[in-house]
Structures are given as C-alpha cells and as structure tokens.
Amino acid sequence: MAMVTLQEGSPKHRAYVIGAWVLAAAVLLYVPFASDIGFAPASIDKAFRVTQLNDVIAYAVAILGLNLVIGYSGQLSLGHSAFVGLGAYTTIILVSDHGWSYFATLPISAALCFSVGVIVGVPALRIRGLYLAIVTLSVAYVFPTLVLKYESLTGGPNGKKPARGEGKLEPPSWAPFSDAGRLAQPLWTYCLLLGVAAVLFVLARNFLKSRPGRALVALRDNPTSAAINGVNLPLYKTMTFGVSAAYGGIAGSMLMMNRPFASDVQFALDLAIFLVVGLVVGGAGTISGAIPGSLVFVFVPYFMSEWTNDQEGMPPGLKQITSPLFDWLETRQGGRSIAGVFFGIGLLIFVFLLPGGFIDGMRKLRARVVRVVPNPSWRRDAAAKTAAPAAIETDAAAPVPNPTH
Amino acid sequence: MSSTVTDTSTGATGAVSRALGEFYGSLRSLSAKNRRNLGIMAAVVVLFSIWAIATEGWNLFMQRVVDGVDNGFIYAAMALALVLIYKATTVVNFAQGEMAMFGTYITFVFSSDWGLPMWLSILMAMLVSALAAAGIERTLIRQFDPSNHLAITIVTLSLFLILGALAGVIWAYDGKGLPSPFPKRNETFGFLGADVEYSSVFTWITVIVTVVLVTLLLNRTKIGLAFRAVSTNLESSRLAGVHIGRTLQFGWALAAAVGTLAGSLYAPTTLLTPTFMGNLLVFSFAAATLGGLDSLGGSVLAGLLIGLIQTMAGGYVDRIGGELATATALAVIVIVLAVKPSGLFGSAKVERV
Numbered sequence: 001m002a003m004v005t006l007q008e009g010s011p012k013h014r015a016y017v018i019g020a021w022v023l024a025a026a027v028l029l030y031v032p033f034a035s036d037i038g039f040a041p042a043s044i045d046k047a048f049r050v051t052q053l054n055d056v057i058a059y060a061v062a063i064l065g066l067n068l069v070i071g072y073s074g075q076l077s078l079g080h081s082a083f084v085g086l087g088a089y090t091t092i093i094l095v096s097d098h099g100w101s102y103f104a105t106l107p108i109s110a111a112l113c114f115s116v117g118v119i120v121g122v123p124a125l126r127i128r129g130l131y132l133a134i135v136t137l138s139v140a141y142v143f144p145t146l147v148l149k150y151e152s153l154t155g156g157p158n159g160k161k162p163a164r165g166e167g168k169l170e171p172p173s174w175a176p177f178s179d180a181g182r183l184a185q186p187l188w189t190y191c192l193l194l195g196v197a198a199v200l201f202v203l204a205r206n207f208l209k210s211r212p213g214r215a216l217v218a219l220r221d222n223p224t225s226a227a228i229n230g231v232n233l234p235l236y237k238t239m240t241f242g243v244s245a246a247y248g249g250i251a252g253s254m255l256m257m258n259r260p261f262a263s264d265v266q267f268a269l270d271l272a273i274f275l276v277v278g279l280v281v282g283g284a285g286t287i288s289g290a291i292p293g294s295l296v297f298v299f300v301p302y303f304m305s306e307w308t309n310d311q312e313g314m315p316p317g318l319k320q321i322t323s324p325l326f327d328w329l330e331t332r333q334g335g336r337s338i339a340g341v342f343f344g345i346g347l348l349i350f351v352f353l354l355p356g357g358f359i360d361g362m363r364k365l366r367a368r369v370v371r372v373v374p375n376p377s378w379r380r381d382a383a384a385k386t387a388a389p390a391a392i393e394t395d396a397a398a399p400v401p402n403p404t405h
Numbered sequence: 406m407s408s409t410v411t412d413t414s415t416g417a418t419g420a421v422s423r424a425l426g427e428f429y430g431s432l433r434s435l436s437a438k439n440r441r442n443l444g445i446m447a448a449v450v451v452l453f454s455i456w457a458i459a460t461e462g463w464n465l466f467m468q469r470v471v472d473g474v475d476n477g478f479i480y481a482a483m484a485l486a487l488v489l490i491y492k493a494t495t496v497v498n499f500a501q502g503e504m505a506m507f508g509t510y511i512t513f514v515f516s517s518d519w520g521l522p523m524w525l526s527i528l529m530a531m532l533v534s535a536l537a538a539a540g541i542e543r544t545l546i547r548q549f550d551p552s553n554h555l556a557i558t559i560v561t562l563s564l565f566l567i568l569g570a571l572a573g574v575i576w577a578y579d580g581k582g583l584p585s586p587f588p589k590r591n592e593t594f595g596f597l598g599a600d601v602e603y604s605s606v607f608t609w610i611t612v613i614v615t616v617v618l619v620t621l622l623l624n625r626t627k628i629g630l631a632f633r634a635v636s637t638n639l640e641s642s643r644l645a646g647v648h649i650g651r652t653l654q655f656g657w658a659l660a661a662a663v664g665t666l667a668g669s670l671y672a673p674t675t676l677l678t679p680t681f682m683g684n685l686l687v688f689s690f691a692a693a694t695l696g697g698l699d700s701l702g703g704s705v706l707a708g709l710l711i712g713l714i715q716t717m718a719g720g721y722v723d724r725i726g727g728e729l730a731t732a733t734a735l736a737v738i739v740i741v742l743a744v745k746p747s748g749l750f751g752s753a754k755v756e757r758v
Contacts, residue, residue, distance in 0.1 A: 123743045131742055134694040138735035141687050145732055280559050332574055340570025347563035355556045
C-alpha cells in the first residue's frame with residue numbers, strides 16, 4: 001500500500017508535480033555545469049563528457065520519433081538510422097558546402113525526412129508486421145550504400161565535415177560560461193540542443209494528447225475498430241511515419257551540431273537496431289522513456305568498452321571481482337570484444353527484471369510510495385448524472401469526465 | 406489451412422504426387438488477373454535475357470545465372486531457418502545469423518582442432534547447436550508469454566550481441582578458412598558455356614535435400630504436426646493438448662541446426678569471421694519475407710530470385726554496378742511486397758471482423 005495518498009488536483013498533488021519538474025530541471029542544469037560530474041573519472045576530459053551528454057539529447061529525440069511509430073502506432077520500423085543519417089547529411093552538406101547556419105538547416109532536414117518518411121510509410125499501408133520490418137530494414141541497409149555511391153555529394157568513405165573554423169557554434173559573449181575555454185562550445189551546444197529537444201518533447205506530448213494522438217493509439221490497439229470509429233487509417237499511418245522520420249532527421253542535425261562529422265558507418269544498420277534497444281529499455285509507448293533509453297544507448301556501451309580497455313575507472317568493488325577475468329582476457333586476441341557480451345547480458349537481465357522498460361518500472365516503484373486518487377468531486381458529478389431521474393439509458397452510458405483534464 | 410494439417414496419404418511418394426497435384430490445381434484455378442501478371446513477369450524475364458545475351462554474349466550470361474543461383478541457394482538455406490523460427494514464435498530472430506556463425510565455428514573446432522572429417526563435424530555441430538538452441542529457448546524465451554513480442558525481440562537482440570562478441574573473444578577476428586565438405590574442391594566443369602564448380606552443385610543438392618527433409622519432418626511426424634498446429638493457432642492447439650513450450654523448443658532446435666548447416670556451406674566460399682553472416686542475414690530475411698513467411702519452398706525460390714536479381718542487375722546495368730546491386734534487389738522486394746503483401750507464396754491472412 002502506498003505511503004502517501006494524494007488527491008488529484010489538490011494543492012498537495014500540484015506541489016508534488018511542480019516539485020518533480022523543478023527537480024528534473026535542476027538535474028538538467030546541474031549535470032553539465034557542475035565542477036565535477038559525479039561519474040567522470042579524473043582522466044576524462046570534461047568537454048568530452050559534455051559532448052556525450054549532447055549526444056544523449058540528440059539520440060533521445062531520435063528514440064522519441066521511433067517511439068511514435070513503434071510504441072504508439074504499433075508498426076515495427078527498423079529503418080530509423082536512415083532518417084537520422086539523412087538529417088545529418090542534409091545539415092552537414094548545407095553547412096559545409098553552402099555556408100548555411102546550423103539552425104537554418106533544421107527545418108530543411110525535418111521537411112526532407114518527413115517527405116521520405118511518408119514515402120516509406122506508403123508500403124506500410126498494405127504491408128504489416130514482419131513484412132513491414134523487412135521493408136524498413138532495407139531502407140536502413142541501403143542508406144550507407146547510397147552514401148558511398150554518391151561520393152561527390154557525401155564525401156563517401158572519408159566522411160564529410162565543414163572546413164576548419166567554418167560554421168562553428170560559438171557561445172555569445174553574454175553567456176556566463178563564454179570564457180570557459182574548451183568547455184564553452186560544448187556547453188553552449190548543450191543549451192541549444194536542450195532547447196530544441198524541449199520544444200520537440202512538448203510538441204510530441206501535445207500531439208499524443210490531442211485527437212490525432214488518441215486516434216493513433218486506437219489504431220495500434222485495434223485497427224478495425226479504429227477505422228469503424230472514423231480514423232482515417234492510411235492518412236494516420238503515413239503521417240506517423242513522416243513525423244517519426246522528421247524527428248529522426250532533426251536528431252541527425254542535432255548530432256551534427258554537436259560533432260560536425262558524418263560518415264557512412266555512423267548511420268548503418270547497427271544504429272537502427274540500437275535505437276530499438278534504447279526504445280525498449282526506456283519503455284515503448286512512453287514519452288519520457290526516450291531519455292533513459294538514450295542514456296543507456298550512449299553510456300553503457302561506452303563504459304563497457306572503457307572498462308575493458310582500462311580497469312582504472314571501474315568502481316572499486318567491481319574491480320576486485322572481475323580482475324581475474326580481465327587478466328585472462330588480456331591473453332586473448334579478441335578479448336576486447338567482451339564489452340559486447342556484458343552489454344548483451346545486461347540487456348537480458350534488464351528485460352527479465354523490467355520487461356515493461358525503465359519508465360514502467362519507475363511508475364510501479366512510485367505507485368508504492370505515492371498514490372494519486374481522482375478527485376471525488378468529479379465522481380460525485382458523474383454519479384449525480386447517472387442517478388438523475390431524467391437520465392435515460394443513453395445518458396447513463398455517457399463517459400465519465402476524464403480526470404486528467 | 407485445415408487441409409494441410411490433416412494427414413491422409415502415406416509415404417514420401419504420396420506427398421510428392423499430392424504436392425504436384427496441388428500445384429497443377431492451383432495453376433488451373435489461377436484467375437485471369439494472376440495469369441496476366443505471371444505472363445508479364447515471364448515476358449520481362451525473357452526480354453531481359455535476350456537483351457543480356459545480345460549485349461554481352463551467351464557465356465557471360467550463363468556464368469551470371471550460375472553465380473546468382475549459387476548465392477541464392479545460400480540465402481535460401483538461411484531463410485529456411487528464419488521461417489522456422491518465425492513460424493514457431495512469430496518474432497524476427499535477430500540472432501539467427503550469429504547462431505549460424507557460432508555453429509559454423511563449432512564445425513571449425515570439430516574439423517580442424519579435433520581433426521574429424523568435414524561431414525561428421527558438420528553433423529555434430531548441427532546437433533550441438535540444436536541442443537544449445539533448445540536450451541536457449543527453455544531458459545530465455547519460454548519465460549515470456551508468446552504474445553509479448555517486444556520482450557522476445559529484445560532477448561534475440563541481446564543474443565545477437567552476446568554471441569557475436571563471444572565468438573570474437575574465443576576465436577578472435579582473423580579469418581579462418583573452413584574446408585569444403587564436398588569432393589573435387591576448386592574443380593569446375595563446363596555447363597552451357599559457364600564454368601560451374603562441383604562444390605556449388607553439391608551445395609545446391611544439399612539445400613534441396615534439406616528443404617525436402619524439413620518438409621517431410623513437418624508433414625509426416627507427430628511433432629511436425631504439433632508444430633504446424635502451434636504456428637497456425639496457438640490458443641487452439643493449447644486447448645487441444647499440444648505442449649506449446651516443447652513444440653516451440655523443437656522449432657528453435659531445428660532452425661539452429663539448419664542455420665549451422667547453411668553457415669558451414671557458406672563459410673568455405675569466403676573466410677570464417679565473427680561477422681561473416683552479417684550481410685547474409687539481410688538477404689535471407691528478404692528471401693523469407695518475399696517467399697511469404699509461412700512457406701518453406703517459397704523461401705527457397707525467393708532466395709534464388711534475390712540471388713539472380715543481385716548478379717544480373719549488378720552485372721548488366723552500369724549505373725547500378727556493384728554498389729547498388731543490393732539496393733536494387735531490396736527495392737524489387739519492396740515493390741513485390743507492395744503488390745502482394747503476404748509475399749509471393751505466403752497464405753493471405755483473412756481476418757474476421
């Protein structure tokens with residue numbers, strides 16, 4: 001039983017919600033700007049760590065977009081890496097060849113990816129389930145080969161980056177950290193990306209709470225009854241693919257704002273698969289799940305391979321246990337790849353402990369501490385309505401006002 | 406569906422004649438529209454062949470046909486394994502390629518470390534991987550409800566990571582050469598102007614025999630009947646007293662054994678590395694869907710088709726070249742799926758509303 005019971009809409013409940021938001025905002029500001037980030041070993045350059053955080057923000061947007069297709073409209077899409085790549089290449093080509101600013105490229109890559117996403121979504125009208133997975137998988141597989149084929153535009157296997165000193169995101173002089181040396185640029189990028197991501201997350205939340213969003217969930221849960229209730233299936237399916245692709249494209253552009261270098265291997269099939277991993281780890285069908293999913297996506301493989309190369313950064317207790325294993329691995333030629341085994345085992349443990357994803361687990365944990373009950377006044381209203389003598393059967397079946405409003 | 410589940414005729418010959426009868430029956434019952442589509446397809450193939458022969462000669466054309474068929478049979482063998490798991494669990498097994506790769510390394514251990522003859526090593530490796538897959542099914546897959554697709558997909562993704570990395574730790578990343586299990590290695594004979602390797606012909610025969618054996622296993626044995634029942638309707642077969650877990654376990658074991666066979670046939674044509682199945686998986690996946698995921702013979706034909714499109718498009722169309730051959734093959738699949746959403750040979754699903 002829950003320790004605290006809160007009534008929905010009561011001042012206490014509001015304080016709890018506002019408190020949670022303030023805490024989240026504090027964490028977002030504290031982590032990059034703190035003098036020492038808790039999990040950073042002393043040897044790691046802090047600028048690099050902030051760059052990684054910027055990656056987390058960009059991939060969170062990509063996972064959020066993927067979630068629109070997989071988690072909300074229930075169609076398995078394995079081609080998200082192609083959209084991220086398309087956005088990234090759009091930005092990098094416009095910035096380095098045509099002298100655009102990074103922000104000006106965001107709408108272009110969103111629009112481009114939206115149109116390509118709609119085109120990919122068209123087969124989805126007839127193809128379902130696994131057959132759709134292979135179509136999207138083909139998109140992911142073909143994208144790097146196209147990059148290699150059109151070398152004059154994309155730089156081919158050498159990758160593409162703007163000329164030195166061109167199109168950099170320099171912090172303005174009024175920023176309090178503008179004199180932070182090497183840190184200034186990543187911190188400024190962090191602020192910019194956080195702003196873009198916040199807008200995109202709010203847009204996604206509002207979209208999903210609106211009529212199209214509910215139509216989408218209806219479509220996922222039962223396409224037939226959704227169609228009977230007037231949901232235009234072809235329109236919603238293609239639009240979802242388009243919006244999801246646009247999110248992916250913006251995420252790609254954000255990646256380029258952070259590290260202006262694009263190459264074909266960066267956007268290969270593995271990225272698509274790992275984005276799905278991040279999605280499921282965070283929780284399918286949740287908006288906030290994109291953040292833990294993206295943290296896992298960026299940091300877990302990184303720390304796994306870091307600790308495999310050099311056990312100094314490891315937590316001390318863990319080091320004692322694992323040192324015989326690592327000593328043995330030193331003697332093996334391919335010993336470094338043990339990181340993949342750890343990641344896989346970690347994923348297995350995760351799916352057994354939290355099959356619904358991180359956010360689902362957190363919600364269950366929260367439900368043990370705090371219980372939010374609907375405001376009784378709404379229930380009274382609803383009860384009064386049903387009990388009213390004039391109420392005929394159709395009136396009694398009228399929906400109870402949604403307590404979330 | 407019920408006609409395929411009930412067993413009436415006896416023996417292998419009965420099955421073959423019945424299949425032929427069904428084939429002719431389906432030809433006769435083709436609608437005018439389908440006949441027209443088939444006619445268009447045949448005309449395209451004939452026109453392309455005439456053009457191809459006219460531009461670069463007969464010998465090169467035949468050589469490319471042979472190369473395409475060669476690739477196609479390998480895709481077909483892997484597609485067979487994928488279809489088996491899909492029928493068993495209705496999830497994509499992302500780890501299928503890595504499982505086959507691991508099985509091929511086991512073949513390698515038996516043949517070069519233990520010095521066993523190649524055929525014996527392949528058979529033993531198939532057995533070992535079947536047992537291992539049965540164990541994986543029991544410990545990792547059966548814990549989840551079969552309808553919990555997301556969790557099962559994540560399990561196969563983590564298997565993909567674990568097996569790939571583990572093979573790297575155990576056998577390192579330098580390529581290992583696996584000898585061919587067939588006699589007359591590297592010898593060729595002329596066939597209608599093309600040079601055909603003896604070992605590729607043996608490979609084709611092996612794949613065909615495997616398909617026939619698996620089909621017989623599924624159509625002639627009790628466990629095969631149970632397997633088909635479960636893949637058709639899980640709830641009904643549970644009510645009819647079929648042990649769901651054990652049946653699915655059988656599917657995993659069979660798929661792993663077929664995958665190991667496919668890997669061991671493919672490895673001699675290239676080098677055995679922990680990533681050597683990577684590209685193959687996409688094509689076999691494509692073959693499995695193109696063939697319609699529930700048809701074993703269909704996936705073999707689709708595998709051949711993909712192999713042929715790849716070599717033909719890459720060889721004859723300059724603009725496509727080697728780089729875009731794969732893209733072309735995949736584009737053809739997308740177009741075919743858009744026209745026939747359940748593949749070329751899959752049974753169309755009818756839903757009651």
